[in-house]
Amino acid sequence: xxxxxxxxxxxxxxxxxxxxxxxxxxxxxxxxxxxxxxxxxxxxxxxxxxxxxxxxxxxxxxxxxxxxxxxxxxxxxxxxxxxxxxxxxxxxxxxxxxxxxxxxxxxxxxxxxxxxxxxxxxxxxxxxxxxxxxxxxxxxxxxxxxxxxxxxxxxxxxxxxxxxxxxxxxxxxxxxxxxxxxxxxxxxxxxxxxxxxxxxxxxxxxxxxxxxxxxxxxxxxxxxxxxxxxxxxxxxxxxxxxxxxxxxxxxxxxxxxxxxxxxxxxxxxxxxxxxxxxxxxxxxxxxxxxxxxxxxxxxxxxxxxxxxxxxxxxxxxxxxxxxxxxxxxxxxxxxxxxxxxxxxxxxxxxxxxxxxxxxxxxxxxxxxxxxxxxxxxxxxxxxxxxxxxxxxxxxxxxxxxxxxx
Amino acid sequence: xxxxxxxxxxxxxxxxxxxxxxxxxxxxxxxxxxxxxxxxxxxxxxxxxxxxxxxxxxxxxxxxxxxxxxxxxxxxxxxxxxxxxxxxxxxxxxxxxxxxxxxxxxxxxxxxxxxxxxxxxxxxxxxxxxxxxxxxxxxxxxxxxxxxxxxxxxxxxxxxxxxxxxxxxxxxxxxxxxxxxxxxxxxxxxxxxxxxxxxxxxxxxxxxxxxxxxxxxxxxxxxxxxxxxxxxxxxxxxxxxxxxxxxxxxxxxxxxxxxxxxxxxxxxxxxxxxxxxx
Numbered sequence: 001x002x003x004x005x006x007x008x009x010x011x012x013x014x015x016x017x018x019x020x021x022x023x024x025x026x027x028x029x030x031x032x033x034x035x036x037x038x039x040x041x042x043x044x045x046x047x048x049x050x051x052x053x054x055x056x057x058x059x060x061x062x063x064x065x066x067x068x069x070x071x072x073x074x075x076x077x078x079x080x081x082x083x084x085x086x087x088x089x090x091x092x093x094x095x096x097x098x099x100x101x102x103x104x105x106x107x108x109x110x111x112x113x114x115x116x117x118x119x120x121x122x123x124x125x126x127x128x129x130x131x132x133x134x135x136x137x138x139x140x141x142x143x144x145x146x147x148x149x150x151x152x153x154x155x156x157x158x159x160x161x162x163x164x165x166x167x168x169x170x171x172x173x174x175x176x177x178x179x180x181x182x183x184x185x186x187x188x189x190x191x192x193x194x195x196x197x198x199x200x201x202x203x204x205x206x207x208x209x210x211x212x213x214x215x216x217x218x219x220x221x222x223x224x225x226x227x228x229x230x231x232x233x234x235x236x237x238x239x240x241x242x243x244x245x246x247x248x249x250x251x252x253x254x255x256x257x258x259x260x261x262x263x264x265x266x267x268x269x270x271x272x273x274x275x276x277x278x279x280x281x282x283x284x285x286x287x288x289x290x291x292x293x294x295x296x297x298x299x300x301x302x303x304x305x306x307x308x309x310x311x312x313x314x315x316x317x318x319x320x321x322x323x324x325x326x327x328x329x330x331x332x333x334x335x336x337x338x339x340x341x342x343x344x345x346x347x348x349x350x351x352x353x354x355x356x357x358x359x360x361x362x363x364x365x366x367x368x369x370x371x372x373x374x375x376x377x378x379x380x381x382x383x384x385x386x387x388x389x390x391x392x393x394x395x396x397x398x399x400x401x402x403x404x405x
Numbered sequence: 406x407x408x409x410x411x412x413x414x415x416x417x418x419x420x421x422x423x424x425x426x427x428x429x430x431x432x433x434x435x436x437x438x439x440x441x442x443x444x445x446x447x448x449x450x451x452x453x454x455x456x457x458x459x460x461x462x463x464x465x466x467x468x469x470x471x472x473x474x475x476x477x478x479x480x481x482x483x484x485x486x487x488x489x490x491x492x493x494x495x496x497x498x499x500x501x502x503x504x505x506x507x508x509x510x511x512x513x514x515x516x517x518x519x520x521x522x523x524x525x526x527x528x529x530x531x532x533x534x535x536x537x538x539x540x541x542x543x544x545x546x547x548x549x550x551x552x553x554x555x556x557x558x559x560x561x562x563x564x565x566x567x568x569x570x571x572x573x574x575x576x577x578x579x580x581x582x583x584x585x586x587x588x589x590x591x592x593x594x595x596x597x598x599x600x601x602x603x604x605x606x607x608x609x610x611x612x613x614x615x616x617x618x619x620x621x622x623x624x625x626x627x628x629x630x631x632x633x634x635x636x637x638x639x640x641x642x643x644x645x646x647x648x649x650x651x652x653x654x655x656x657x658x659x660x661x662x663x664x665x666x667x668x669x670x671x672x673x674x675x676x677x678x679x680x681x682x683x
Contacts, residue, residue, distance in 0.1 A: 016540065024540075024541060025538060025540045025541060026509060026536040026537065026538075026541060027536055027538060028464070028465045028535050028536060028538070028559070028561075029538050029558070029559045029560065029561050029563075029564060029572065029583070030465075030559075030561040030562075030563050030583065030586050030587075031563075032538045032540065032563075032564075032568075033563045033564065033565065033568060034563070172468070172471055173461065173462065173471075173475075178462065179462075182462050182463075182464050185464040185465075186464060186465070186466075186467075186588045189464075189465060189586060189587060189588055190586060190587040190588060190591065191586075192563055192586050193586065287510050287513060287514060288508075288509045288510045288513050288536070289462060289510060290462075290464070291536070293513075296510075298510070298514065300514075301483040301484055301485070301511055301514065301515075302460075302484070302510045302511035302512075302513065302514030302515065303459075303460065303461045303478060303511070304461045304462050304510075
């Protein structure tokens with residue numbers, strides 16, 4: 001594809017929320033005034049040093065940042081190529097990168113005087129992070145979760161309830177993340193006067209993809225500084241898994257204008273790209289859903305298709321609009337890993353490094369297993385370990401026992 | 406340019422009464438029955454027909470219309486077949502205005518220019534696309550107006566006086582006032598509150614204003630018709646259809662009549678408003 005390269009890959013979106021043809025504000029009129037208010041509130045907060053200072057305080061003392069950049073020595077020697085570093089987002093309070101964004105949005109909600117918070121969740125990590133910060137700031141919290149995901153991510157459902165949130169199992173459609181998002185949007189339209197919708201990924205109507213990216217960019221900014229300190233230079237490559245793509249965008253964005261850095265996003269290939277999967281870029285095309293134009297899985301009539309991934313957090317038929325743009329201009333290379341590859345990576349990292357990853361970043365590890373051996377020993381590769389695997393232990397245990405029988 | 410919608414409102418103005426606008430989902434519960442239902446609507450007293458385009462992810466719809474869309478999709482309904490249904494309807498009715506209502510993605514995937522050309526030749530008069538606010542007018546609204554179709558905008562309780570001019574700028578045919586902040590099939594709004602909102606919008610436009618969301622009964626349709634230029638009923642008709650289906654969700658001998666009878670009762674309600682107003 002011949003698309004002119006921009007002067008900077010970091011200047012988007014335009015004032016209407018577009019990254020190239022992607023993004024935008026495709027929402028019902030009821031929500032439009034609130035979305036414009038949110039954009040205004042966010043612009044003001046960004047320019048307010050007190051907002052930044054307060055957020056930095058919570059990031060340090062409540063979330064536990066900075067998260068370490070850890071040299072995975074045994075994984076590196078096992079694969080025999082690139083030097084692999086893990087960005088340890090799984091060590092954050094609540095166990096994933098999701099908290100970075102939720103903290104920012106909850107602080108915005110408080111600034112806007114909203115007392116009721118709603119969220120959608122797939123794996124439950126965003127729901128847990130939202131329930132946690134709502135508990136911390138005394139806000140009402142309602143989390144929409146597909147009934148299928150409620151079933152396979154029970155530990156996180158229990159956590160959310162312990163934190164005082166109401167978890168609503170969504171029975172409509174395919175009963176996974178996309179339906180949870182539909183239901184959250186329906187709640188928002190109904191309760192728009194007092195409710196803040198805390199979106200968990202770099203998708204949805206403008207300004208969400210931008211503000212979630214900005215709140216998550218702390219991952220890449222820290223990585224840059226930490227790598228400079230450890231190795232005295234930039235990394236050579238970055239790898240992250242992608243459902244909606246917030247952990248990936250957070251790691252990638254600060255490096256987009258460093259041309260020497262190769263960037264790999266890893267989608268969920270489920271049972272394989274010719275069968276049921278959740279790889280929107282590999283198997284989809286541009287369409288409009290959930291407030292933005294982006295790559296989607298759909299049929300010839302524009303009906304959204306069922307996604308499938310072993311990982312509830314990647315089980316979504318779309319991707320953030322900025323990723324669609326980065327794909328089209330060729331700055332980021334989008335790969336995919338199957339359920340089986342992710343399961344193998346899940347076990348490998350657990351056994352070699354004593355770190356049980358969530359099934360989501362296990363997809364990134366799966367591609368590292370292919371990419372690292374092909375690269376020289378002085379190649380510095382950073383993988384975003386976006387979440388820990390505690391929530392997946394029962395599910396993976398069942399699968400492995402079933403397989404060994 | 407005058408569309409069937411403009412003509413119909415001019416006639417109703419002469420009659421001194423409000424419009425009764427019905428919504429049904431194209432292809433619910435199957436393509437053939439759906440066509441029979443659409444044909445029955447004007448005979449039962451519908452002044453304007455809104456025909457839903459089925460979509461897998463209808464974010465602004467409640468459970469009834471969600472289920473109607475899924476029934477239609479299961480029956481094999483597509484946007485192409487929806488346009489064919491309109492063509493078949495037009496073979497025997499060339500006056501009743503017909504508006505397609507739905508979400509943008511199926512149209513975007515069909516191709517905007519091709520869709521507008523096909524919609525026009527099929528006999529579609531206007532479009533209501535829930536997820537296209539004025540901020541996205543370049544996508545479909547402006548091309549639709551150029552193609553000679555009305556683009557009917559939703560105004561809502563959250564659309565304040567500052568925003569109304571932007572919402573009304575490229576609107577034509579009529580304005581659809583959503584009586585509550587919420588999804589289709591939710592609780593009804595108070596007619597007096599609706600009356601104030603309609604009066605507020607009238608200060609910004611000469612277009613007729615139809616009110617929908619939450620109107621289920623002839624009494625409610627009448628109360629709204631006394632305050633606005635039209636009452637829109639959707640979920641109640643979809644529910645009547647659903648209640649007539651067999652255990653497997655298939656049409657029965659009662660299905661078309663179930664929708665037609667409720668339509669007739671609601672139309673009576675709206676026509677009653679005329680007498681009340683005079």
